[in-house]
Amino acid sequence: MGAKPEAGKAYSDKRPGELWKSLERIIRICNREEIDLLLIAGDLFHRQPLKKELREVNAMFADLQKTQVVLIAGNHDHMTYRSCYADFPWEKQVHFLGRGQEMEWVEFPQLQTAVYGKSYHSREIREPLDAADWRRRHLQPKEILLLHGGDETHLPFRKEDLLRLGYDYVALGHIHKPGILAAGRAAYAGALEPTDRSDTGDHGYLLGEWKETGGTLRFVKSAGRKYIPLSVETTERDTAYEIRQRIEAAVRKMGTEHLYKIRLQGRRSPDLLLEQEEMDIFGNLVEWVDDTRPAYDLERLKQRNKDNLLGQMIGEMEEAPEESRHYRALCRGIQALLETGRSL
Numbered sequence: 018m019g020a021k022p023e024a025g026k027a028y029s030d031k032r033p034g035e036l037w038k039s040l041e042r043i044i045r046i047c048n049r050e051e052i053d054l055l056l057i058a059g060d061l062f063h064r065q066p067l068k069k070e071l072r073e074v075n076a077m078f079a080d081l082q083k084t085q086v087v088l089i090a091g092n093h094d095h096m097t098y099r100s101c102y103a104d105f106p107w108e109k110q111v112h113f114l115g116r117g118q119e120m121e122w123v124e125f126p127q128l129q130t131a132v133y134g135k136s137y138h139s140r141e142i143r144e145p146l147d148a149a150d151w152r153r154r155h156l157q158p159k160e161i162l163l164l165h166g167g168d169e170t171h172l173p174f175r176k177e178d179l180l181r182l183g184y185d186y187v188a189l190g191h192i193h194k195p196g197i198l199a200a201g202r203a204a205y206a207g208a209l210e211p212t213d214r215s216d217t218g219d220h221g222y223l224l225g226e227w228k229e230t231g232g233t234l235r236f237v238k239s240a241g242r243k244y245i246p247l248s249v250e251t252t253e254r255d256t257a258y259e260i261r262q263r264i265e266a267a268v269r270k271m272g273t274e275h276l277y278k279i280r281l282q283g284r285r286s287p288d289l290l291l292e293q294e295e296m297d298i299f300g301n302l303v304e305w306v307d308d309t310r311p312a313y314d315l316e317r318l319k320q321r322n323k324d325n326l327l328g329q330m331i332g333e334m335e336e337a338p339e340e341s342r343h344y345r346a347l348c349r350g351i352q353a354l355l356e357t358g359r360s361l
C-alpha cells in the first residue's frame with residue numbers, strides 16, 4: 018500500500034487504489050477459503066503508514082471471520098518512535114509483532130501453532146542473521162517465523178543458517194519476486210502486486226496447508242496487472258504503421274490490462290517516422306527502448322563522403338561492434354548528419 022508505481026498514462030492515477038483493492042480481494046479469499054492465518058512478512062506499506070491508512074487496513078481485517086492476521090514491519094515501513102504502528106489499536110484478530118527490538122510471538126493454541134517475528138526499527142539491517150536472536154521457544158507443535166530481508170543490507174542470511182533455526186515454516190518478505198527458498202520450509206510470497214516496472218512476471222500470494230500427511234505450499238496468481246517485457250522485431254521494409262499494428266496485436270493477445278516495456282530490435286528504414294507517443298496505443302506503455310539500426314547503404318554513402326565527417330564516421334562505425342554504445346552513438350550521429358541533407 019502507499020506505492021505510486023509508474024503505470025502508463027491510462028493507469029497511473031488508478032494504480033494506488035488498485036493496490037488497496039488487491040488487499041481487499043485477499044480478505045474475501047480468506048473468508049471464502051476459511052483461512053486460519055494470514056501472514057504478512059513486512060512492507061505492507063511502501064513508506065511510513067499514515068494513521069488513516071492503518072484505520073483502513075484494520076477495517077478490512079475486521080471483516081475477517083475466521084482468520085487471524087500476523088504482521089511485522091519491514092524496511093519500507095520500519096518502526097520509529099513516532100511510527101503510527103507503535104500504538105495503533107488493532108482489531109483483536111490482528112497481531113503486530115515488533116513494537117520492541119526483541120523477538121516477539123503469538124500463540125494460537127486452537128491451531129497448535131505459534132508465529133514469531135521481529136520488525137525493522139531502521140531502514141537497513143547490515144548485521145547477518147544471528148541464530149541466538151531468532152531461536153524458537155517450542156511453545157506449540159507447529160512454529161512459524163516471519164522474516165523480512167535476505168539481501169546484503171537487509172538482514173543477510175545463508176539458507177542453511179535459516180533452516181537450522183528449526184522452524185516448521187519461514188514466511189519471507191522483502192524480495193518482490195515470489196520464490197520457494199526450501200521446499201515446504203521457507204518461501205518468499207513476493208509482492209502481492211507489482212509496484213515497480215522491474216517487478217515483471219506473475220504476482221500473488223502463497224497458500225500453505227498443513228495436513229496429517231504433511232504440508233503443501235503453492236503460489237496463487239492474484240495481481241490485477243503485470244509488467245510485461247515485449248520485444249518487437251523490425252526489418253528495413255517496415256513502416257511505422259506496420260510496427261504499430263504488430264505492437265497492437267501482441268498487446269491485445271497478452272492483455273491490454275497489463276503494462277508493457279517495449280524494446281524494438283532489428284533493422285529499420287533510415288527515414289522511418291516513429292513516434293513513441295503513437296505507439297502507446299492503450300496507454301499502458303511504461304518503457305520504450307529503440308534498439309533498431311538504420312539500414313543505410315553504407316558503401317555508397319562512404320564513397321560519396323570520403324572526404325568529410327560523415328565518411329569518417331561511417332568508417333569508424335564499420336569497425337565498432339554492432340552491440341556497442343559507440344556503434345549506436347555513431348548511428349545517431351550519422352542520422353543527424355543525413356537529416357540535415359547536406360552531406361548527401
Ligand SMILES: [Mn+2]
Binds near residue numbers: 059092165
Ligand atoms: Mn523490504
